[in-house]
Amino acid sequence: MPPHHVLVVDDDPTVGEVVVGYLRRAGFSVDLATDGPSSLAAAAAHRPKLVVLDLMLPGMDGFQVCHALRRDGPVPVIMLTALSGEEDRILGLEVGADDYVTKPFSPRELVLRVESVLRRTERAGSAGPVLRAAGLELDPGARSVTRDGLPISLTLREFDLLGHFMRHPGLTWGREQLVREVWGWEFGDLSTVTVHVRRLRSKIEEDPARPRLIRTVWGAGYRFDGYPDR
Numbered sequence: 001m002p003p004h005h006v007l008v009v010d011d012d013p014t015v016g017e018v019v020v021g022y023l024r025r026a027g028f029s030v031d032l033a034t035d036g037p038s039s040l041a042a043a044a045a046h047r048p049k050l051v052v053l054d055l056m057l058p059g060m061d062g063f064q065v066c067h068a069l070r071r072d073g074p075v076p077v078i079m080l081t082a083l084s085g086e087e088d089r090i091l092g093l094e095v096g097a098d099d100y101v102t103k104p105f106s107p108r109e110l111v112l113r114v115e116s117v118l119r120r121t122e123r124a125g126s127a128g129p130v131l132r133a134a135g136l137e138l139d140p141g142a143r144s145v146t147r148d149g150l151p152i153s154l155t156l157r158e159f160d161l162l163g164h165f166m167r168h169p170g171l172t173w174g175r176e177q178l179v180r181e182v183w184g185w186e187f188g189d190l191s192t193v194t195v196h197v198r199r200l201r202s203k204i205e206e207d208p209a210r211p212r213l214i215r216t217v218w219g220a221g222y223r224f225d226g227y228p229d230r
Contacts, residue, residue: 023052036057043069055079099113170223
């Protein structure tokens with residue numbers, strides 16, 4: 001099997017060199033880009049399996065790069081940010097980042113995050129039957145979702161979250177449980193779950209302000225009330 005290809009986008013030469021070095025020693029094929037336009041050109045030339053993306057880039061920031069990359073199809077994105085405030089982290093998740101790491105960071109931790117995201121992406125894409133409930137159809141192999149026959153565009157993590165809910169209708173899941181089961185983290189920022197549930201509701205609910213599929217169970221978590229289609 002050829003090594004997984006990772007694209008690193010960071011305008012700090014020291015950070016870029018360290019991250020690339022650690023990823024290559026971990027067995028990844030790595031390209032480095034230092035700004036938005038060159039990162040998009042690199043992705044077009046060699047589509048990465050995952051992107052490590054700095055938030056603060058000159059000219060074209062990480063949010064814009066993430067949007068542009070996703071126009072060509074789903075790709076996992078880990079954001080690097082020097083902004084540690086909750087609003088900044090949530091904004092990164094809102095644009096569809098699958099994970100984020102706050103600078104300064106441990107390069108070894110970043111490698112573990114990369115391996116974790118790729119492992120869960122591959123497992124989700126190769127396991128399980130097509131799921132159908134409440135007019136939704138989720139195909140794990142094709143990583144596609146439709147509602148009433150119309151395609152729904154989900155990020156990789158939104159897809160994983162919906163798949164988890166659809167496999168366990170009627171069960172209540174706390175945010176800590178979802179962080180473990182869907183993200184594969186033993187600990188993490190629970191606002192990650194809140195943001196992804198909100199984004200998922202905006203895409204699958206007829207009225208996201210009054211959700212009927214992903215219900216909030218106050219003080220406990222979330223429950224999926226769409227039962228399998230017969």
